Amino acid sequence: MIPFLGCTGQTTSKETATADINSDKIEAYYFHFTARCTTCRTVEAKAKEDLESLYPDQVKQGLITFQSLNLEEAPNKTLADKLGVSGQALLLVKGNQKINLTNEGFMYAVSKPEKFKEIIKEKVDGLLIR
Amino acid sequence: MEFLTDLLDNSTMPWLTALLLGLMTAISPCPLATNITAVGFISRDIENRNRVFINGLLYTLGRAITYTVIALVIYFGADQLKFGGFFQRYGEKIIGPLLIIIGLFMFDLVRINFPGFNKLTSRMQEKKRWGYLDALLLGLVFALAFCPYSGVLYFGMLVPLTVTSSSGLYLPIVYAIATGIPVIIFAWIIAYTISSIGGVYKKLKTFEHWFRRIIAVLFIGVGIYYIIRAYM
Numbered sequence: 001m002i003p004f005l006g007c008t009g010q011t012t013s014k015e016t017a018t019a020d021i022n023s024d025k026i027e028a029y030y031f032h033f034t035a036r037c038t039t040c041r042t043v044e045a046k047a048k049e050d051l052e053s054l055y056p057d058q059v060k061q062g063l064i065t066f067q068s069l070n071l072e073e074a075p076n077k078t079l080a081d082k083l084g085v086s087g088q089a090l091l092l093v094k095g096n097q098k099i100n101l102t103n104e105g106f107m108y109a110v111s112k113p114e115k116f117k118e119i120i121k122e123k124v125d126g127l128l129i130r
Numbered sequence: 131m132e133f134l135t136d137l138l139d140n141s142t143m144p145w146l147t148a149l150l151l152g153l154m155t156a157i158s159p160c161p162l163a164t165n166i167t168a169v170g171f172i173s174r175d176i177e178n179r180n181r182v183f184i185n186g187l188l189y190t191l192g193r194a195i196t197y198t199v200i201a202l203v204i205y206f207g208a209d210q211l212k213f214g215g216f217f218q219r220y221g222e223k224i225i226g227p228l229l230i231i232i233g234l235f236m237f238d239l240v241r242i243n244f245p246g247f248n249k250l251t252s253r254m255q256e257k258k259r260w261g262y263l264d265a266l267l268l269g270l271v272f273a274l275a276f277c278p279y280s281g282v283l284y285f286g287m288l289v290p291l292t293v294t295s296s297s298g299l300y301l302p303i304v305y306a307i308a309t310g311i312p313v314i315i316f317a318w319i320i321a322y323t324i325s326s327i328g329g330v331y332k333k334l335k336t337f338e339h340w341f342r343r344i345i346a347v348l349f350i351g352v353g354i355y356y357i358i359r360a361y362m
Contacts, residue, residue, distance in 0.1 A: 032278070033218065033219055033278065034360075034361075035222055035223075035277075035278060035359050035360045036278060037158075037159070037160065037277060037278040037279045038159075039158075039278075039279050040278045040279065071215075071219070072219070086212060086214060086215025086218075087214050087215050087218040087219075087281060087282070087285060087286070088218065088278055088281065088282055102282060102286055103282070103286050103287055106279070106282045106283070106286070107135055107138065107139070108135070111132040111135045112132075112135065
């Protein structure tokens with residue numbers, strides 16, 4: 001196992017309070033810069049696709065949302081700062097709970113999409129229960 | 131890539147993880163472009179075989195210094211978020227124009243006639259003093275070009291691993307060596323294999339003048355590649 005050390009990477013492991021975010025909703029965010037790479041696009045596309053195929057009803061009802069945001073566009077900076085993001089990141093946010101899936105995405109989305117899907121399912125299921 | 135991911139998945143040893151992350155960085159398209167440029171650059175000293183190989187090692191050492199210093203700065207409390215974000219945002223943007231400038235200089239298209247600058251240029255021609263330093267500098271600078279993918283591998287995986295393990299500060303060095311492995315291998319091949327084939331060495335020597343121009347074109351070409359990636 002690679003030690004992922006909780007929420008490593010571009011975000012802090014602390015669960016920051018994210019006010020005015022509807023706590024029933026699970027919001028997935030993909031933050032990126034203007035310059036993209038093939039792997040980066042795959043991580044984003046897979047995450048979106050997996051959420052839609054795993055939770056079609058919730059996605060339809062707007063209980064699970066997915067947004068891809070460019071960090072170089074000013075309006076997105078505010079949200080990124082609030083979520084503690086400064087680089088590329090794939091995040092699941094529900095109320096004040098935050099799960100960083102960036103590393104898992106970059107590890108598996110290209111070479112083992114099935115495993116990536118399992119991880120997304122596990123994390124989202126966890127958030128749905130709580 | 132899949133093979134490396136599998137190994138990484140099962141790796142329990144930090145040094146192995148660092149090594150694998152480095153290899154994954156080395157073969158991903160964008161750092162590969164800097165490595166190809168570096169191979170061209172260090173092999174321009176083809177008339178001295180040992181030099182080519184030593185340049186390859188120094189280039190890797192340069193990379194190691196950058197990766198270790200960044201990890202150290204974060205280890206000693208710099209805001210990892212802001213720091214990492216800065217390099218990921220600007221690294222790729224700076225490297226393109228820089229490569230083009232270096233390329234133009236190599237082409238002798240740009241001549242700066244500042245007082246004292248001629249001295250500097252002529253000293254740069256005295257390869258004995260500068261030759262080794264420029265390979266090191268190239269490694270230092272090229273390591274700063276974090277691309278979206280290598281940025282995640284370094285800032286997202288290697289740095290956390292480094293700063294959380296008590297003796298982890300050797301990990302960026304392992305990572306850097308792995309990112310430089312292709313350059314070391316090619317430097318070795320160019321230095322001791324290609325140049326020792328009968329006649330090739332002599333031909334290369336007469337070719338050298340043109341060889342340098344080709345390398346200048348390579349720099350400009352890779353610079354344009356980065357500019358297209360970062361700005362278009």
